[in-house]
Amino acid sequence: MIGIAHRLCGVLLLCLLATPAAFAQDGTASSVPQPYQLMRTLQSLQNEAATGNRAAHAAQGRLLRDLEQPLMQQDATVWADPRNTRAIVQYVLSGGQPGVLQELLKRGEPAGLPAGLAPGALAYVMGDLAQAKTLLMPLDPAGLHESLAGQLALVQASLIMRSDQKQALKLLDQARLLAPGSLVEEGALRRAVFIAAEINELDRLEKATAQYIRRFDRSVYADNFRQSFATGLVSFDIGRDPAKFPQLVATLRAFDREQQRAVLLIIARDALVKGRFEQARRAAEEVAKLPGGDQATVARASLYTAAARIALDRGDGALDTLKRIDPHRLAPVEQEIHRTALRIAAQIVDGTASATATPSGTPEPSDLDPGVKRLVAAAERSLGQAQALLDPPTKGDSTP
Structure with missing residues (x-):
C-alpha cells in the first residue's frame, strides 16, 4: 500500500508542477492537467487512507494545501467543463482551500452544477451553517454526479445531526451507498455510531460498529472512531438499562x-x-x-x-x-x-x-x-x- 501511495504522490506532484505557465511555450491548453484529473488522484490518496495507508494520509494532507495554486492558475476556459466545476466543489468539501471556489463564484453559478450547490458548499466550509443549510438541504444527493453525491449526503447529515438525528442517519446511509469503499463511507459510519449512541439506539449502534470494524478497522481514523465510540457511551448513558446491557456487551465483541x-x-x-x-x-x-x-x-x-x-x-x-x-x-x-x-x-x-x-x-x-x-x-x-x-x-x- 505504501508503494501505491508513493506512486500516487509522484503523479500528483508532477501535476502540480505542470501549471499553465509551464506550458506557455507550446500553448496547448490540453497539456495542462485538468482539475478533475487532479481530484481523481487526490481522491485515490484519501481512499487509501481509509484502508489504513498512513503514507497516503500524510501525503493527501499536504497536497490539499499545495493544490490551491495550480487550481487558481487554471485557464478560464476549463471552468466551462462540468467535470472541473464538480472537482472544485469536491476539493473544498474534502478539506481544500476555499479561495479557488470563491474566485469561481465571482463569475456566477459554475457550469453544470445545480443552483445552490457551489455557494452552499462554500458557506459550509466557511462556517456559515445557516446559509449552508438553506442552500444544500433542498438538493437531492442521488441526483448529483457520483463524484459529489456521497459528499453532499454526508454534509447534509452533518448540518442536521443536532436537530434531526433520525433523518441524519438516513442521509448517512445514503452517503455510504453512494460512495462505497471511500473515505466518505468511512466518515459516514463514524458519524452514524456517534448519533446512534446519542439517541440510545443500541441496534443501530451495534450494526454501525460491526460495519465499521469489518470494513475500516485499519483506517487511519480508526483510533478516533474507537475513542468516539467510548466517549459516546459515557456521554449519552448507553447501557444504563440493565435489560439492554447484554446487547451492549454483544456490540463490544466487534472490538x-x-x-x-x-x-x-x-x-x-x-x-x-x-x-x-x-x-x-x-x-x-x-x-x-x-x-x-x-x-x-x-x-x-x-x-x-x-x-x-x-x-x-x-x-x-x-x-x-x-x-x-x-x-x-x-x-x-x-x-x-x-x-x-x-x-x-x-x-x-x-x-x-x-x-x-x-x-x-x-x-x-x-x-x-x-x-x-x-x-x-x-x-x-x-x-x-x-x-x-x-x-x-x-x-x-x-x-x-
Whole structure:
C-alpha cells in the first residue's frame, strides 16, 4: 500500500508542477492537467487512507494545501467543463482551500452544477451553517454526479445531526451507498455510531460498529472512531438499562479484547460516578471475564466491582477485595477512589459510617448511604482528571 501511495504522490506532484505557465511555450491548453484529473488522484490518496495507508494520509494532507495554486492558475476556459466545476466543489468539501471556489463564484453559478450547490458548499466550509443549510438541504444527493453525491449526503447529515438525528442517519446511509469503499463511507459510519449512541439506539449502534470494524478497522481514523465510540457511551448513558446491557456487551465483541476492556472500564468508572452501581458492577465483571488482561487491568476491574458492591450490598466482602488491590497498579486518578472506597467499606463493616454533605454535581438517589455519597464525590473529582486523559488533542486535520 505504501508503494501505491508513493506512486500516487509522484503523479500528483508532477501535476502540480505542470501549471499553465509551464506550458506557455507550446500553448496547448490540453497539456495542462485538468482539475478533475487532479481530484481523481487526490481522491485515490484519501481512499487509501481509509484502508489504513498512513503514507497516503500524510501525503493527501499536504497536497490539499499545495493544490490551491495550480487550481487558481487554471485557464478560464476549463471552468466551462462540468467535470472541473464538480472537482472544485469536491476539493473544498474534502478539506481544500476555499479561495479557488470563491474566485469561481465571482463569475456566477459554475457550469453544470445545480443552483445552490457551489455557494452552499462554500458557506459550509466557511462556517456559515445557516446559509449552508438553506442552500444544500433542498438538493437531492442521488441526483448529483457520483463524484459529489456521497459528499453532499454526508454534509447534509452533518448540518442536521443536532436537530434531526433520525433523518441524519438516513442521509448517512445514503452517503455510504453512494460512495462505497471511500473515505466518505468511512466518515459516514463514524458519524452514524456517534448519533446512534446519542439517541440510545443500541441496534443501530451495534450494526454501525460491526460495519465499521469489518470494513475500516485499519483506517487511519480508526483510533478516533474507537475513542468516539467510548466517549459516546459515557456521554449519552448507553447501557444504563440493565435489560439492554447484554446487547451492549454483544456490540463490544466487534472490538478486540484490549479495546473491549478499555471501553468497559470507562463504562464502569462513569457508572460509578453517576450512582449507577449495578451497571458499574456488571461492566467491571465483564472486564474480569475477558482473558489476557494484565495485572493493572485486573486491579482496576476489582476496584470498580468492589466499590459498586459497597452500595449494592453494604460492602459484603468488598473490604477484603479492596485490601488485596495494589494501589500502585492503579492510575493516579483512580487511587483516590480506592482510598475512599477502603475507608467507607471499613466504616460500614465497623458500623460507624457517618453522614456527610452531598457534593454538587450529578443528582443521586435520595436513599444513598452517606458513605456512598462520599464515594461518588471522590469518583466525580477523579472523573474530571480522567476525562482530560481520554480526550485526544485537537488536530488541524480535516476528516470527513
